[in-house]
Amino acid sequence: MKLATKLAAVVAGTAVMFGAAACGSSSTSGSSDASSADVTLDWSFWSQGEEGNKTWKELAAQVTEKYPNIKVNLTTAPFADYFTKLQSQLAGGTAPCIVSMQSLRLPAFAKAMEPMEGPLAEAAGFKADEWSPGALKALQSSDKQYALPYGLSTMVMYYNKDAFKAAGVDEPKSGWTTDEFIAAGKKVSASMGKPAFGESFSDLHMYSQLLAFNGARPVSDDGALQLNDGKVTDAFGWYSGLATHEKISSVPASSSDVAWGEQQFVAGNTAMAVDGTWNIKSNVTDAAGFKVGVVALPQGTNGGGTFSANSGFGISKTCKNKEAAAKAIGVLTDAASQAASAKAGNQPARLAATDAFIQGLKTDIDPTNPGYSDQVAAVVKASSEKAVPFISTDNWDKVTKLMGQQFQQAYTDKISPEEALKNVQESGAK
Structure with a gap:
């Protein structure tokens, strides 16, 4: 990803209007039981550049490999437009189920997101001791975890x-x-x-x-x-x-x-x-x-x-398939996914992926x-x-x-x- 694209990621967010509406994901059977129904989850992300977007699309496909009934539909927007678009989606009832969230903007969006705790944390396979404490803390609000991080900055x-x-x-x-x-x-x-x-x-x-x-x-x-x-x-x-x-x-x-x-x-x-x-x-x-x-x-x-500061993936409060979304986030942030992201140059949030991060630099940059x-x-x-x-x-x-x-x-x-x-x-x- 080019430097000029990533620079925008430090600019903090706007206040969000929260509207009560249905999530922009669907189940072919109308059921919210992710264990049996075919579910398509919309996932929004700011653009990571050609290479980065390809990586995340591949990871979205891996969700389906692990959970054949869950399909993840990734859409991206330039970072400068992403949160403005998300604000409009939340107000208009078209918000994605899986929301990519930046820690600096979380205070403005937390009310529209579902805490990753209890059954949702279990569905995502979330174990706090596997993560950098700082990476988790940055995506918390009122001591509740609202997103699982994919990196730490x-x-x-x-x-x-x-x-x-x-x-x-x-x-x-x-x-x-x-x-x-x-x-x-x-x-x-x-x-x-x-x-x-x-x-x-x-x-x-x-x-x-x-x-x-x-x-x-x-x-x-x-x-x-x-x-x-x-x-x-x-x-x-x-x-x-x-x-x-x-x-x-x-x-x-x-x-x-x-x-x-x-x-x-x-x-x-x-x-x-x-x-x-x-x-x-x-x-x-x-x-x-x-x-x-x-x-x-x-x-x-x-x-x-x-x-x-860091970014991660959470669930919109109005998502109809929260369990499926949690399972998908579990795949998007698991050890293998973090290793792939680390090799692409992102400082990982999972402790186990640090070696892959450094090895990627040793191979690509040191020469x-x-x-x-x-x-x-x-x-x-x-x-x-x-x-x-x-x-x-x-x-x-x-x-x-x-x-x-x-x-x-x-x-x-x-x-x-x-x-x-x-x-x-x-x-x-x-």
Whole structure:
């Protein structure tokens, strides 16, 4: 999957209108008993690119191989349109039975989904100890599991090995500090003749660096926006200062340039950018024209690691064949399916699939980017150990738009960081 396609996956969701309607799946007999009736389940997913879509269609076919009476009909839409379309389907009574869900958007959609517990968890073969705890937590709401994950994404720092070498700067290693990050940024910026780091106001990207700096969290545990929190104020002042004071950051040209940092990195215009592990593979094979390194985020004295996010599959509340849907999800997220997804470059949520993930990189990437798989193994371990599932508000789409408008002005010194945070807090708080 191309980088530009995946970048949209970090933009948080819109509020959803919930309508009482029938699920867009059917049973030829009209029965909801998946053990005897022929059932066709609609499954919606955002496009994973040609290769990714092919993989998921093959996995859908494997559902029928295991359960001959269950057929899964996969439909895809561009990520930018997927959740808007899902919102309309829920309102209009045409929602699919199997819903692909992103953790950042779950608060807005949880009321329209069925918790994966009790008989449904049993039908899916769900055993919590087989999964990364962080991957499960990210797809929970009010301590209920609403989707089973197919992957886990933590935020890491990608860097241009060639640019670091040209600047005479040692490559960073996991455990590096924010002071070391700034020192390296200044030397590489001087060598490149332009800022070395690509700044962002994208939620996971920016707030993960704030979390790493001093443990700042933009949303409280109960889902309330808290940009007026002292840690957030201090961390955002530091982050904005990377552009206004330290002069090591390339600033988004406009409030619509959500993916600025990653795009500038891939284009070779910067030497560092924060992005998710969903690009561990495509960042190298599809986009960058240079050798890429990856390292855990630099940590401040009171740093809190990184935020994590992921996606998975759940069941719409109005689905008429919930047991069949749970069985299908069990196949789509079983060990074999996770291994196949891991080989395609997705950091797996199942613990048993980690080796397949690293081996896929060793086979596909190491020949042209030596040692990359070893770096990834180290950084995934380091970032996952202190990963915190990102909690969003249920009006996060509004908040992210405000952030783009206000934070871009703070990065260009048109308003103070404190004023930018205040403006977003006052307009974005419920």
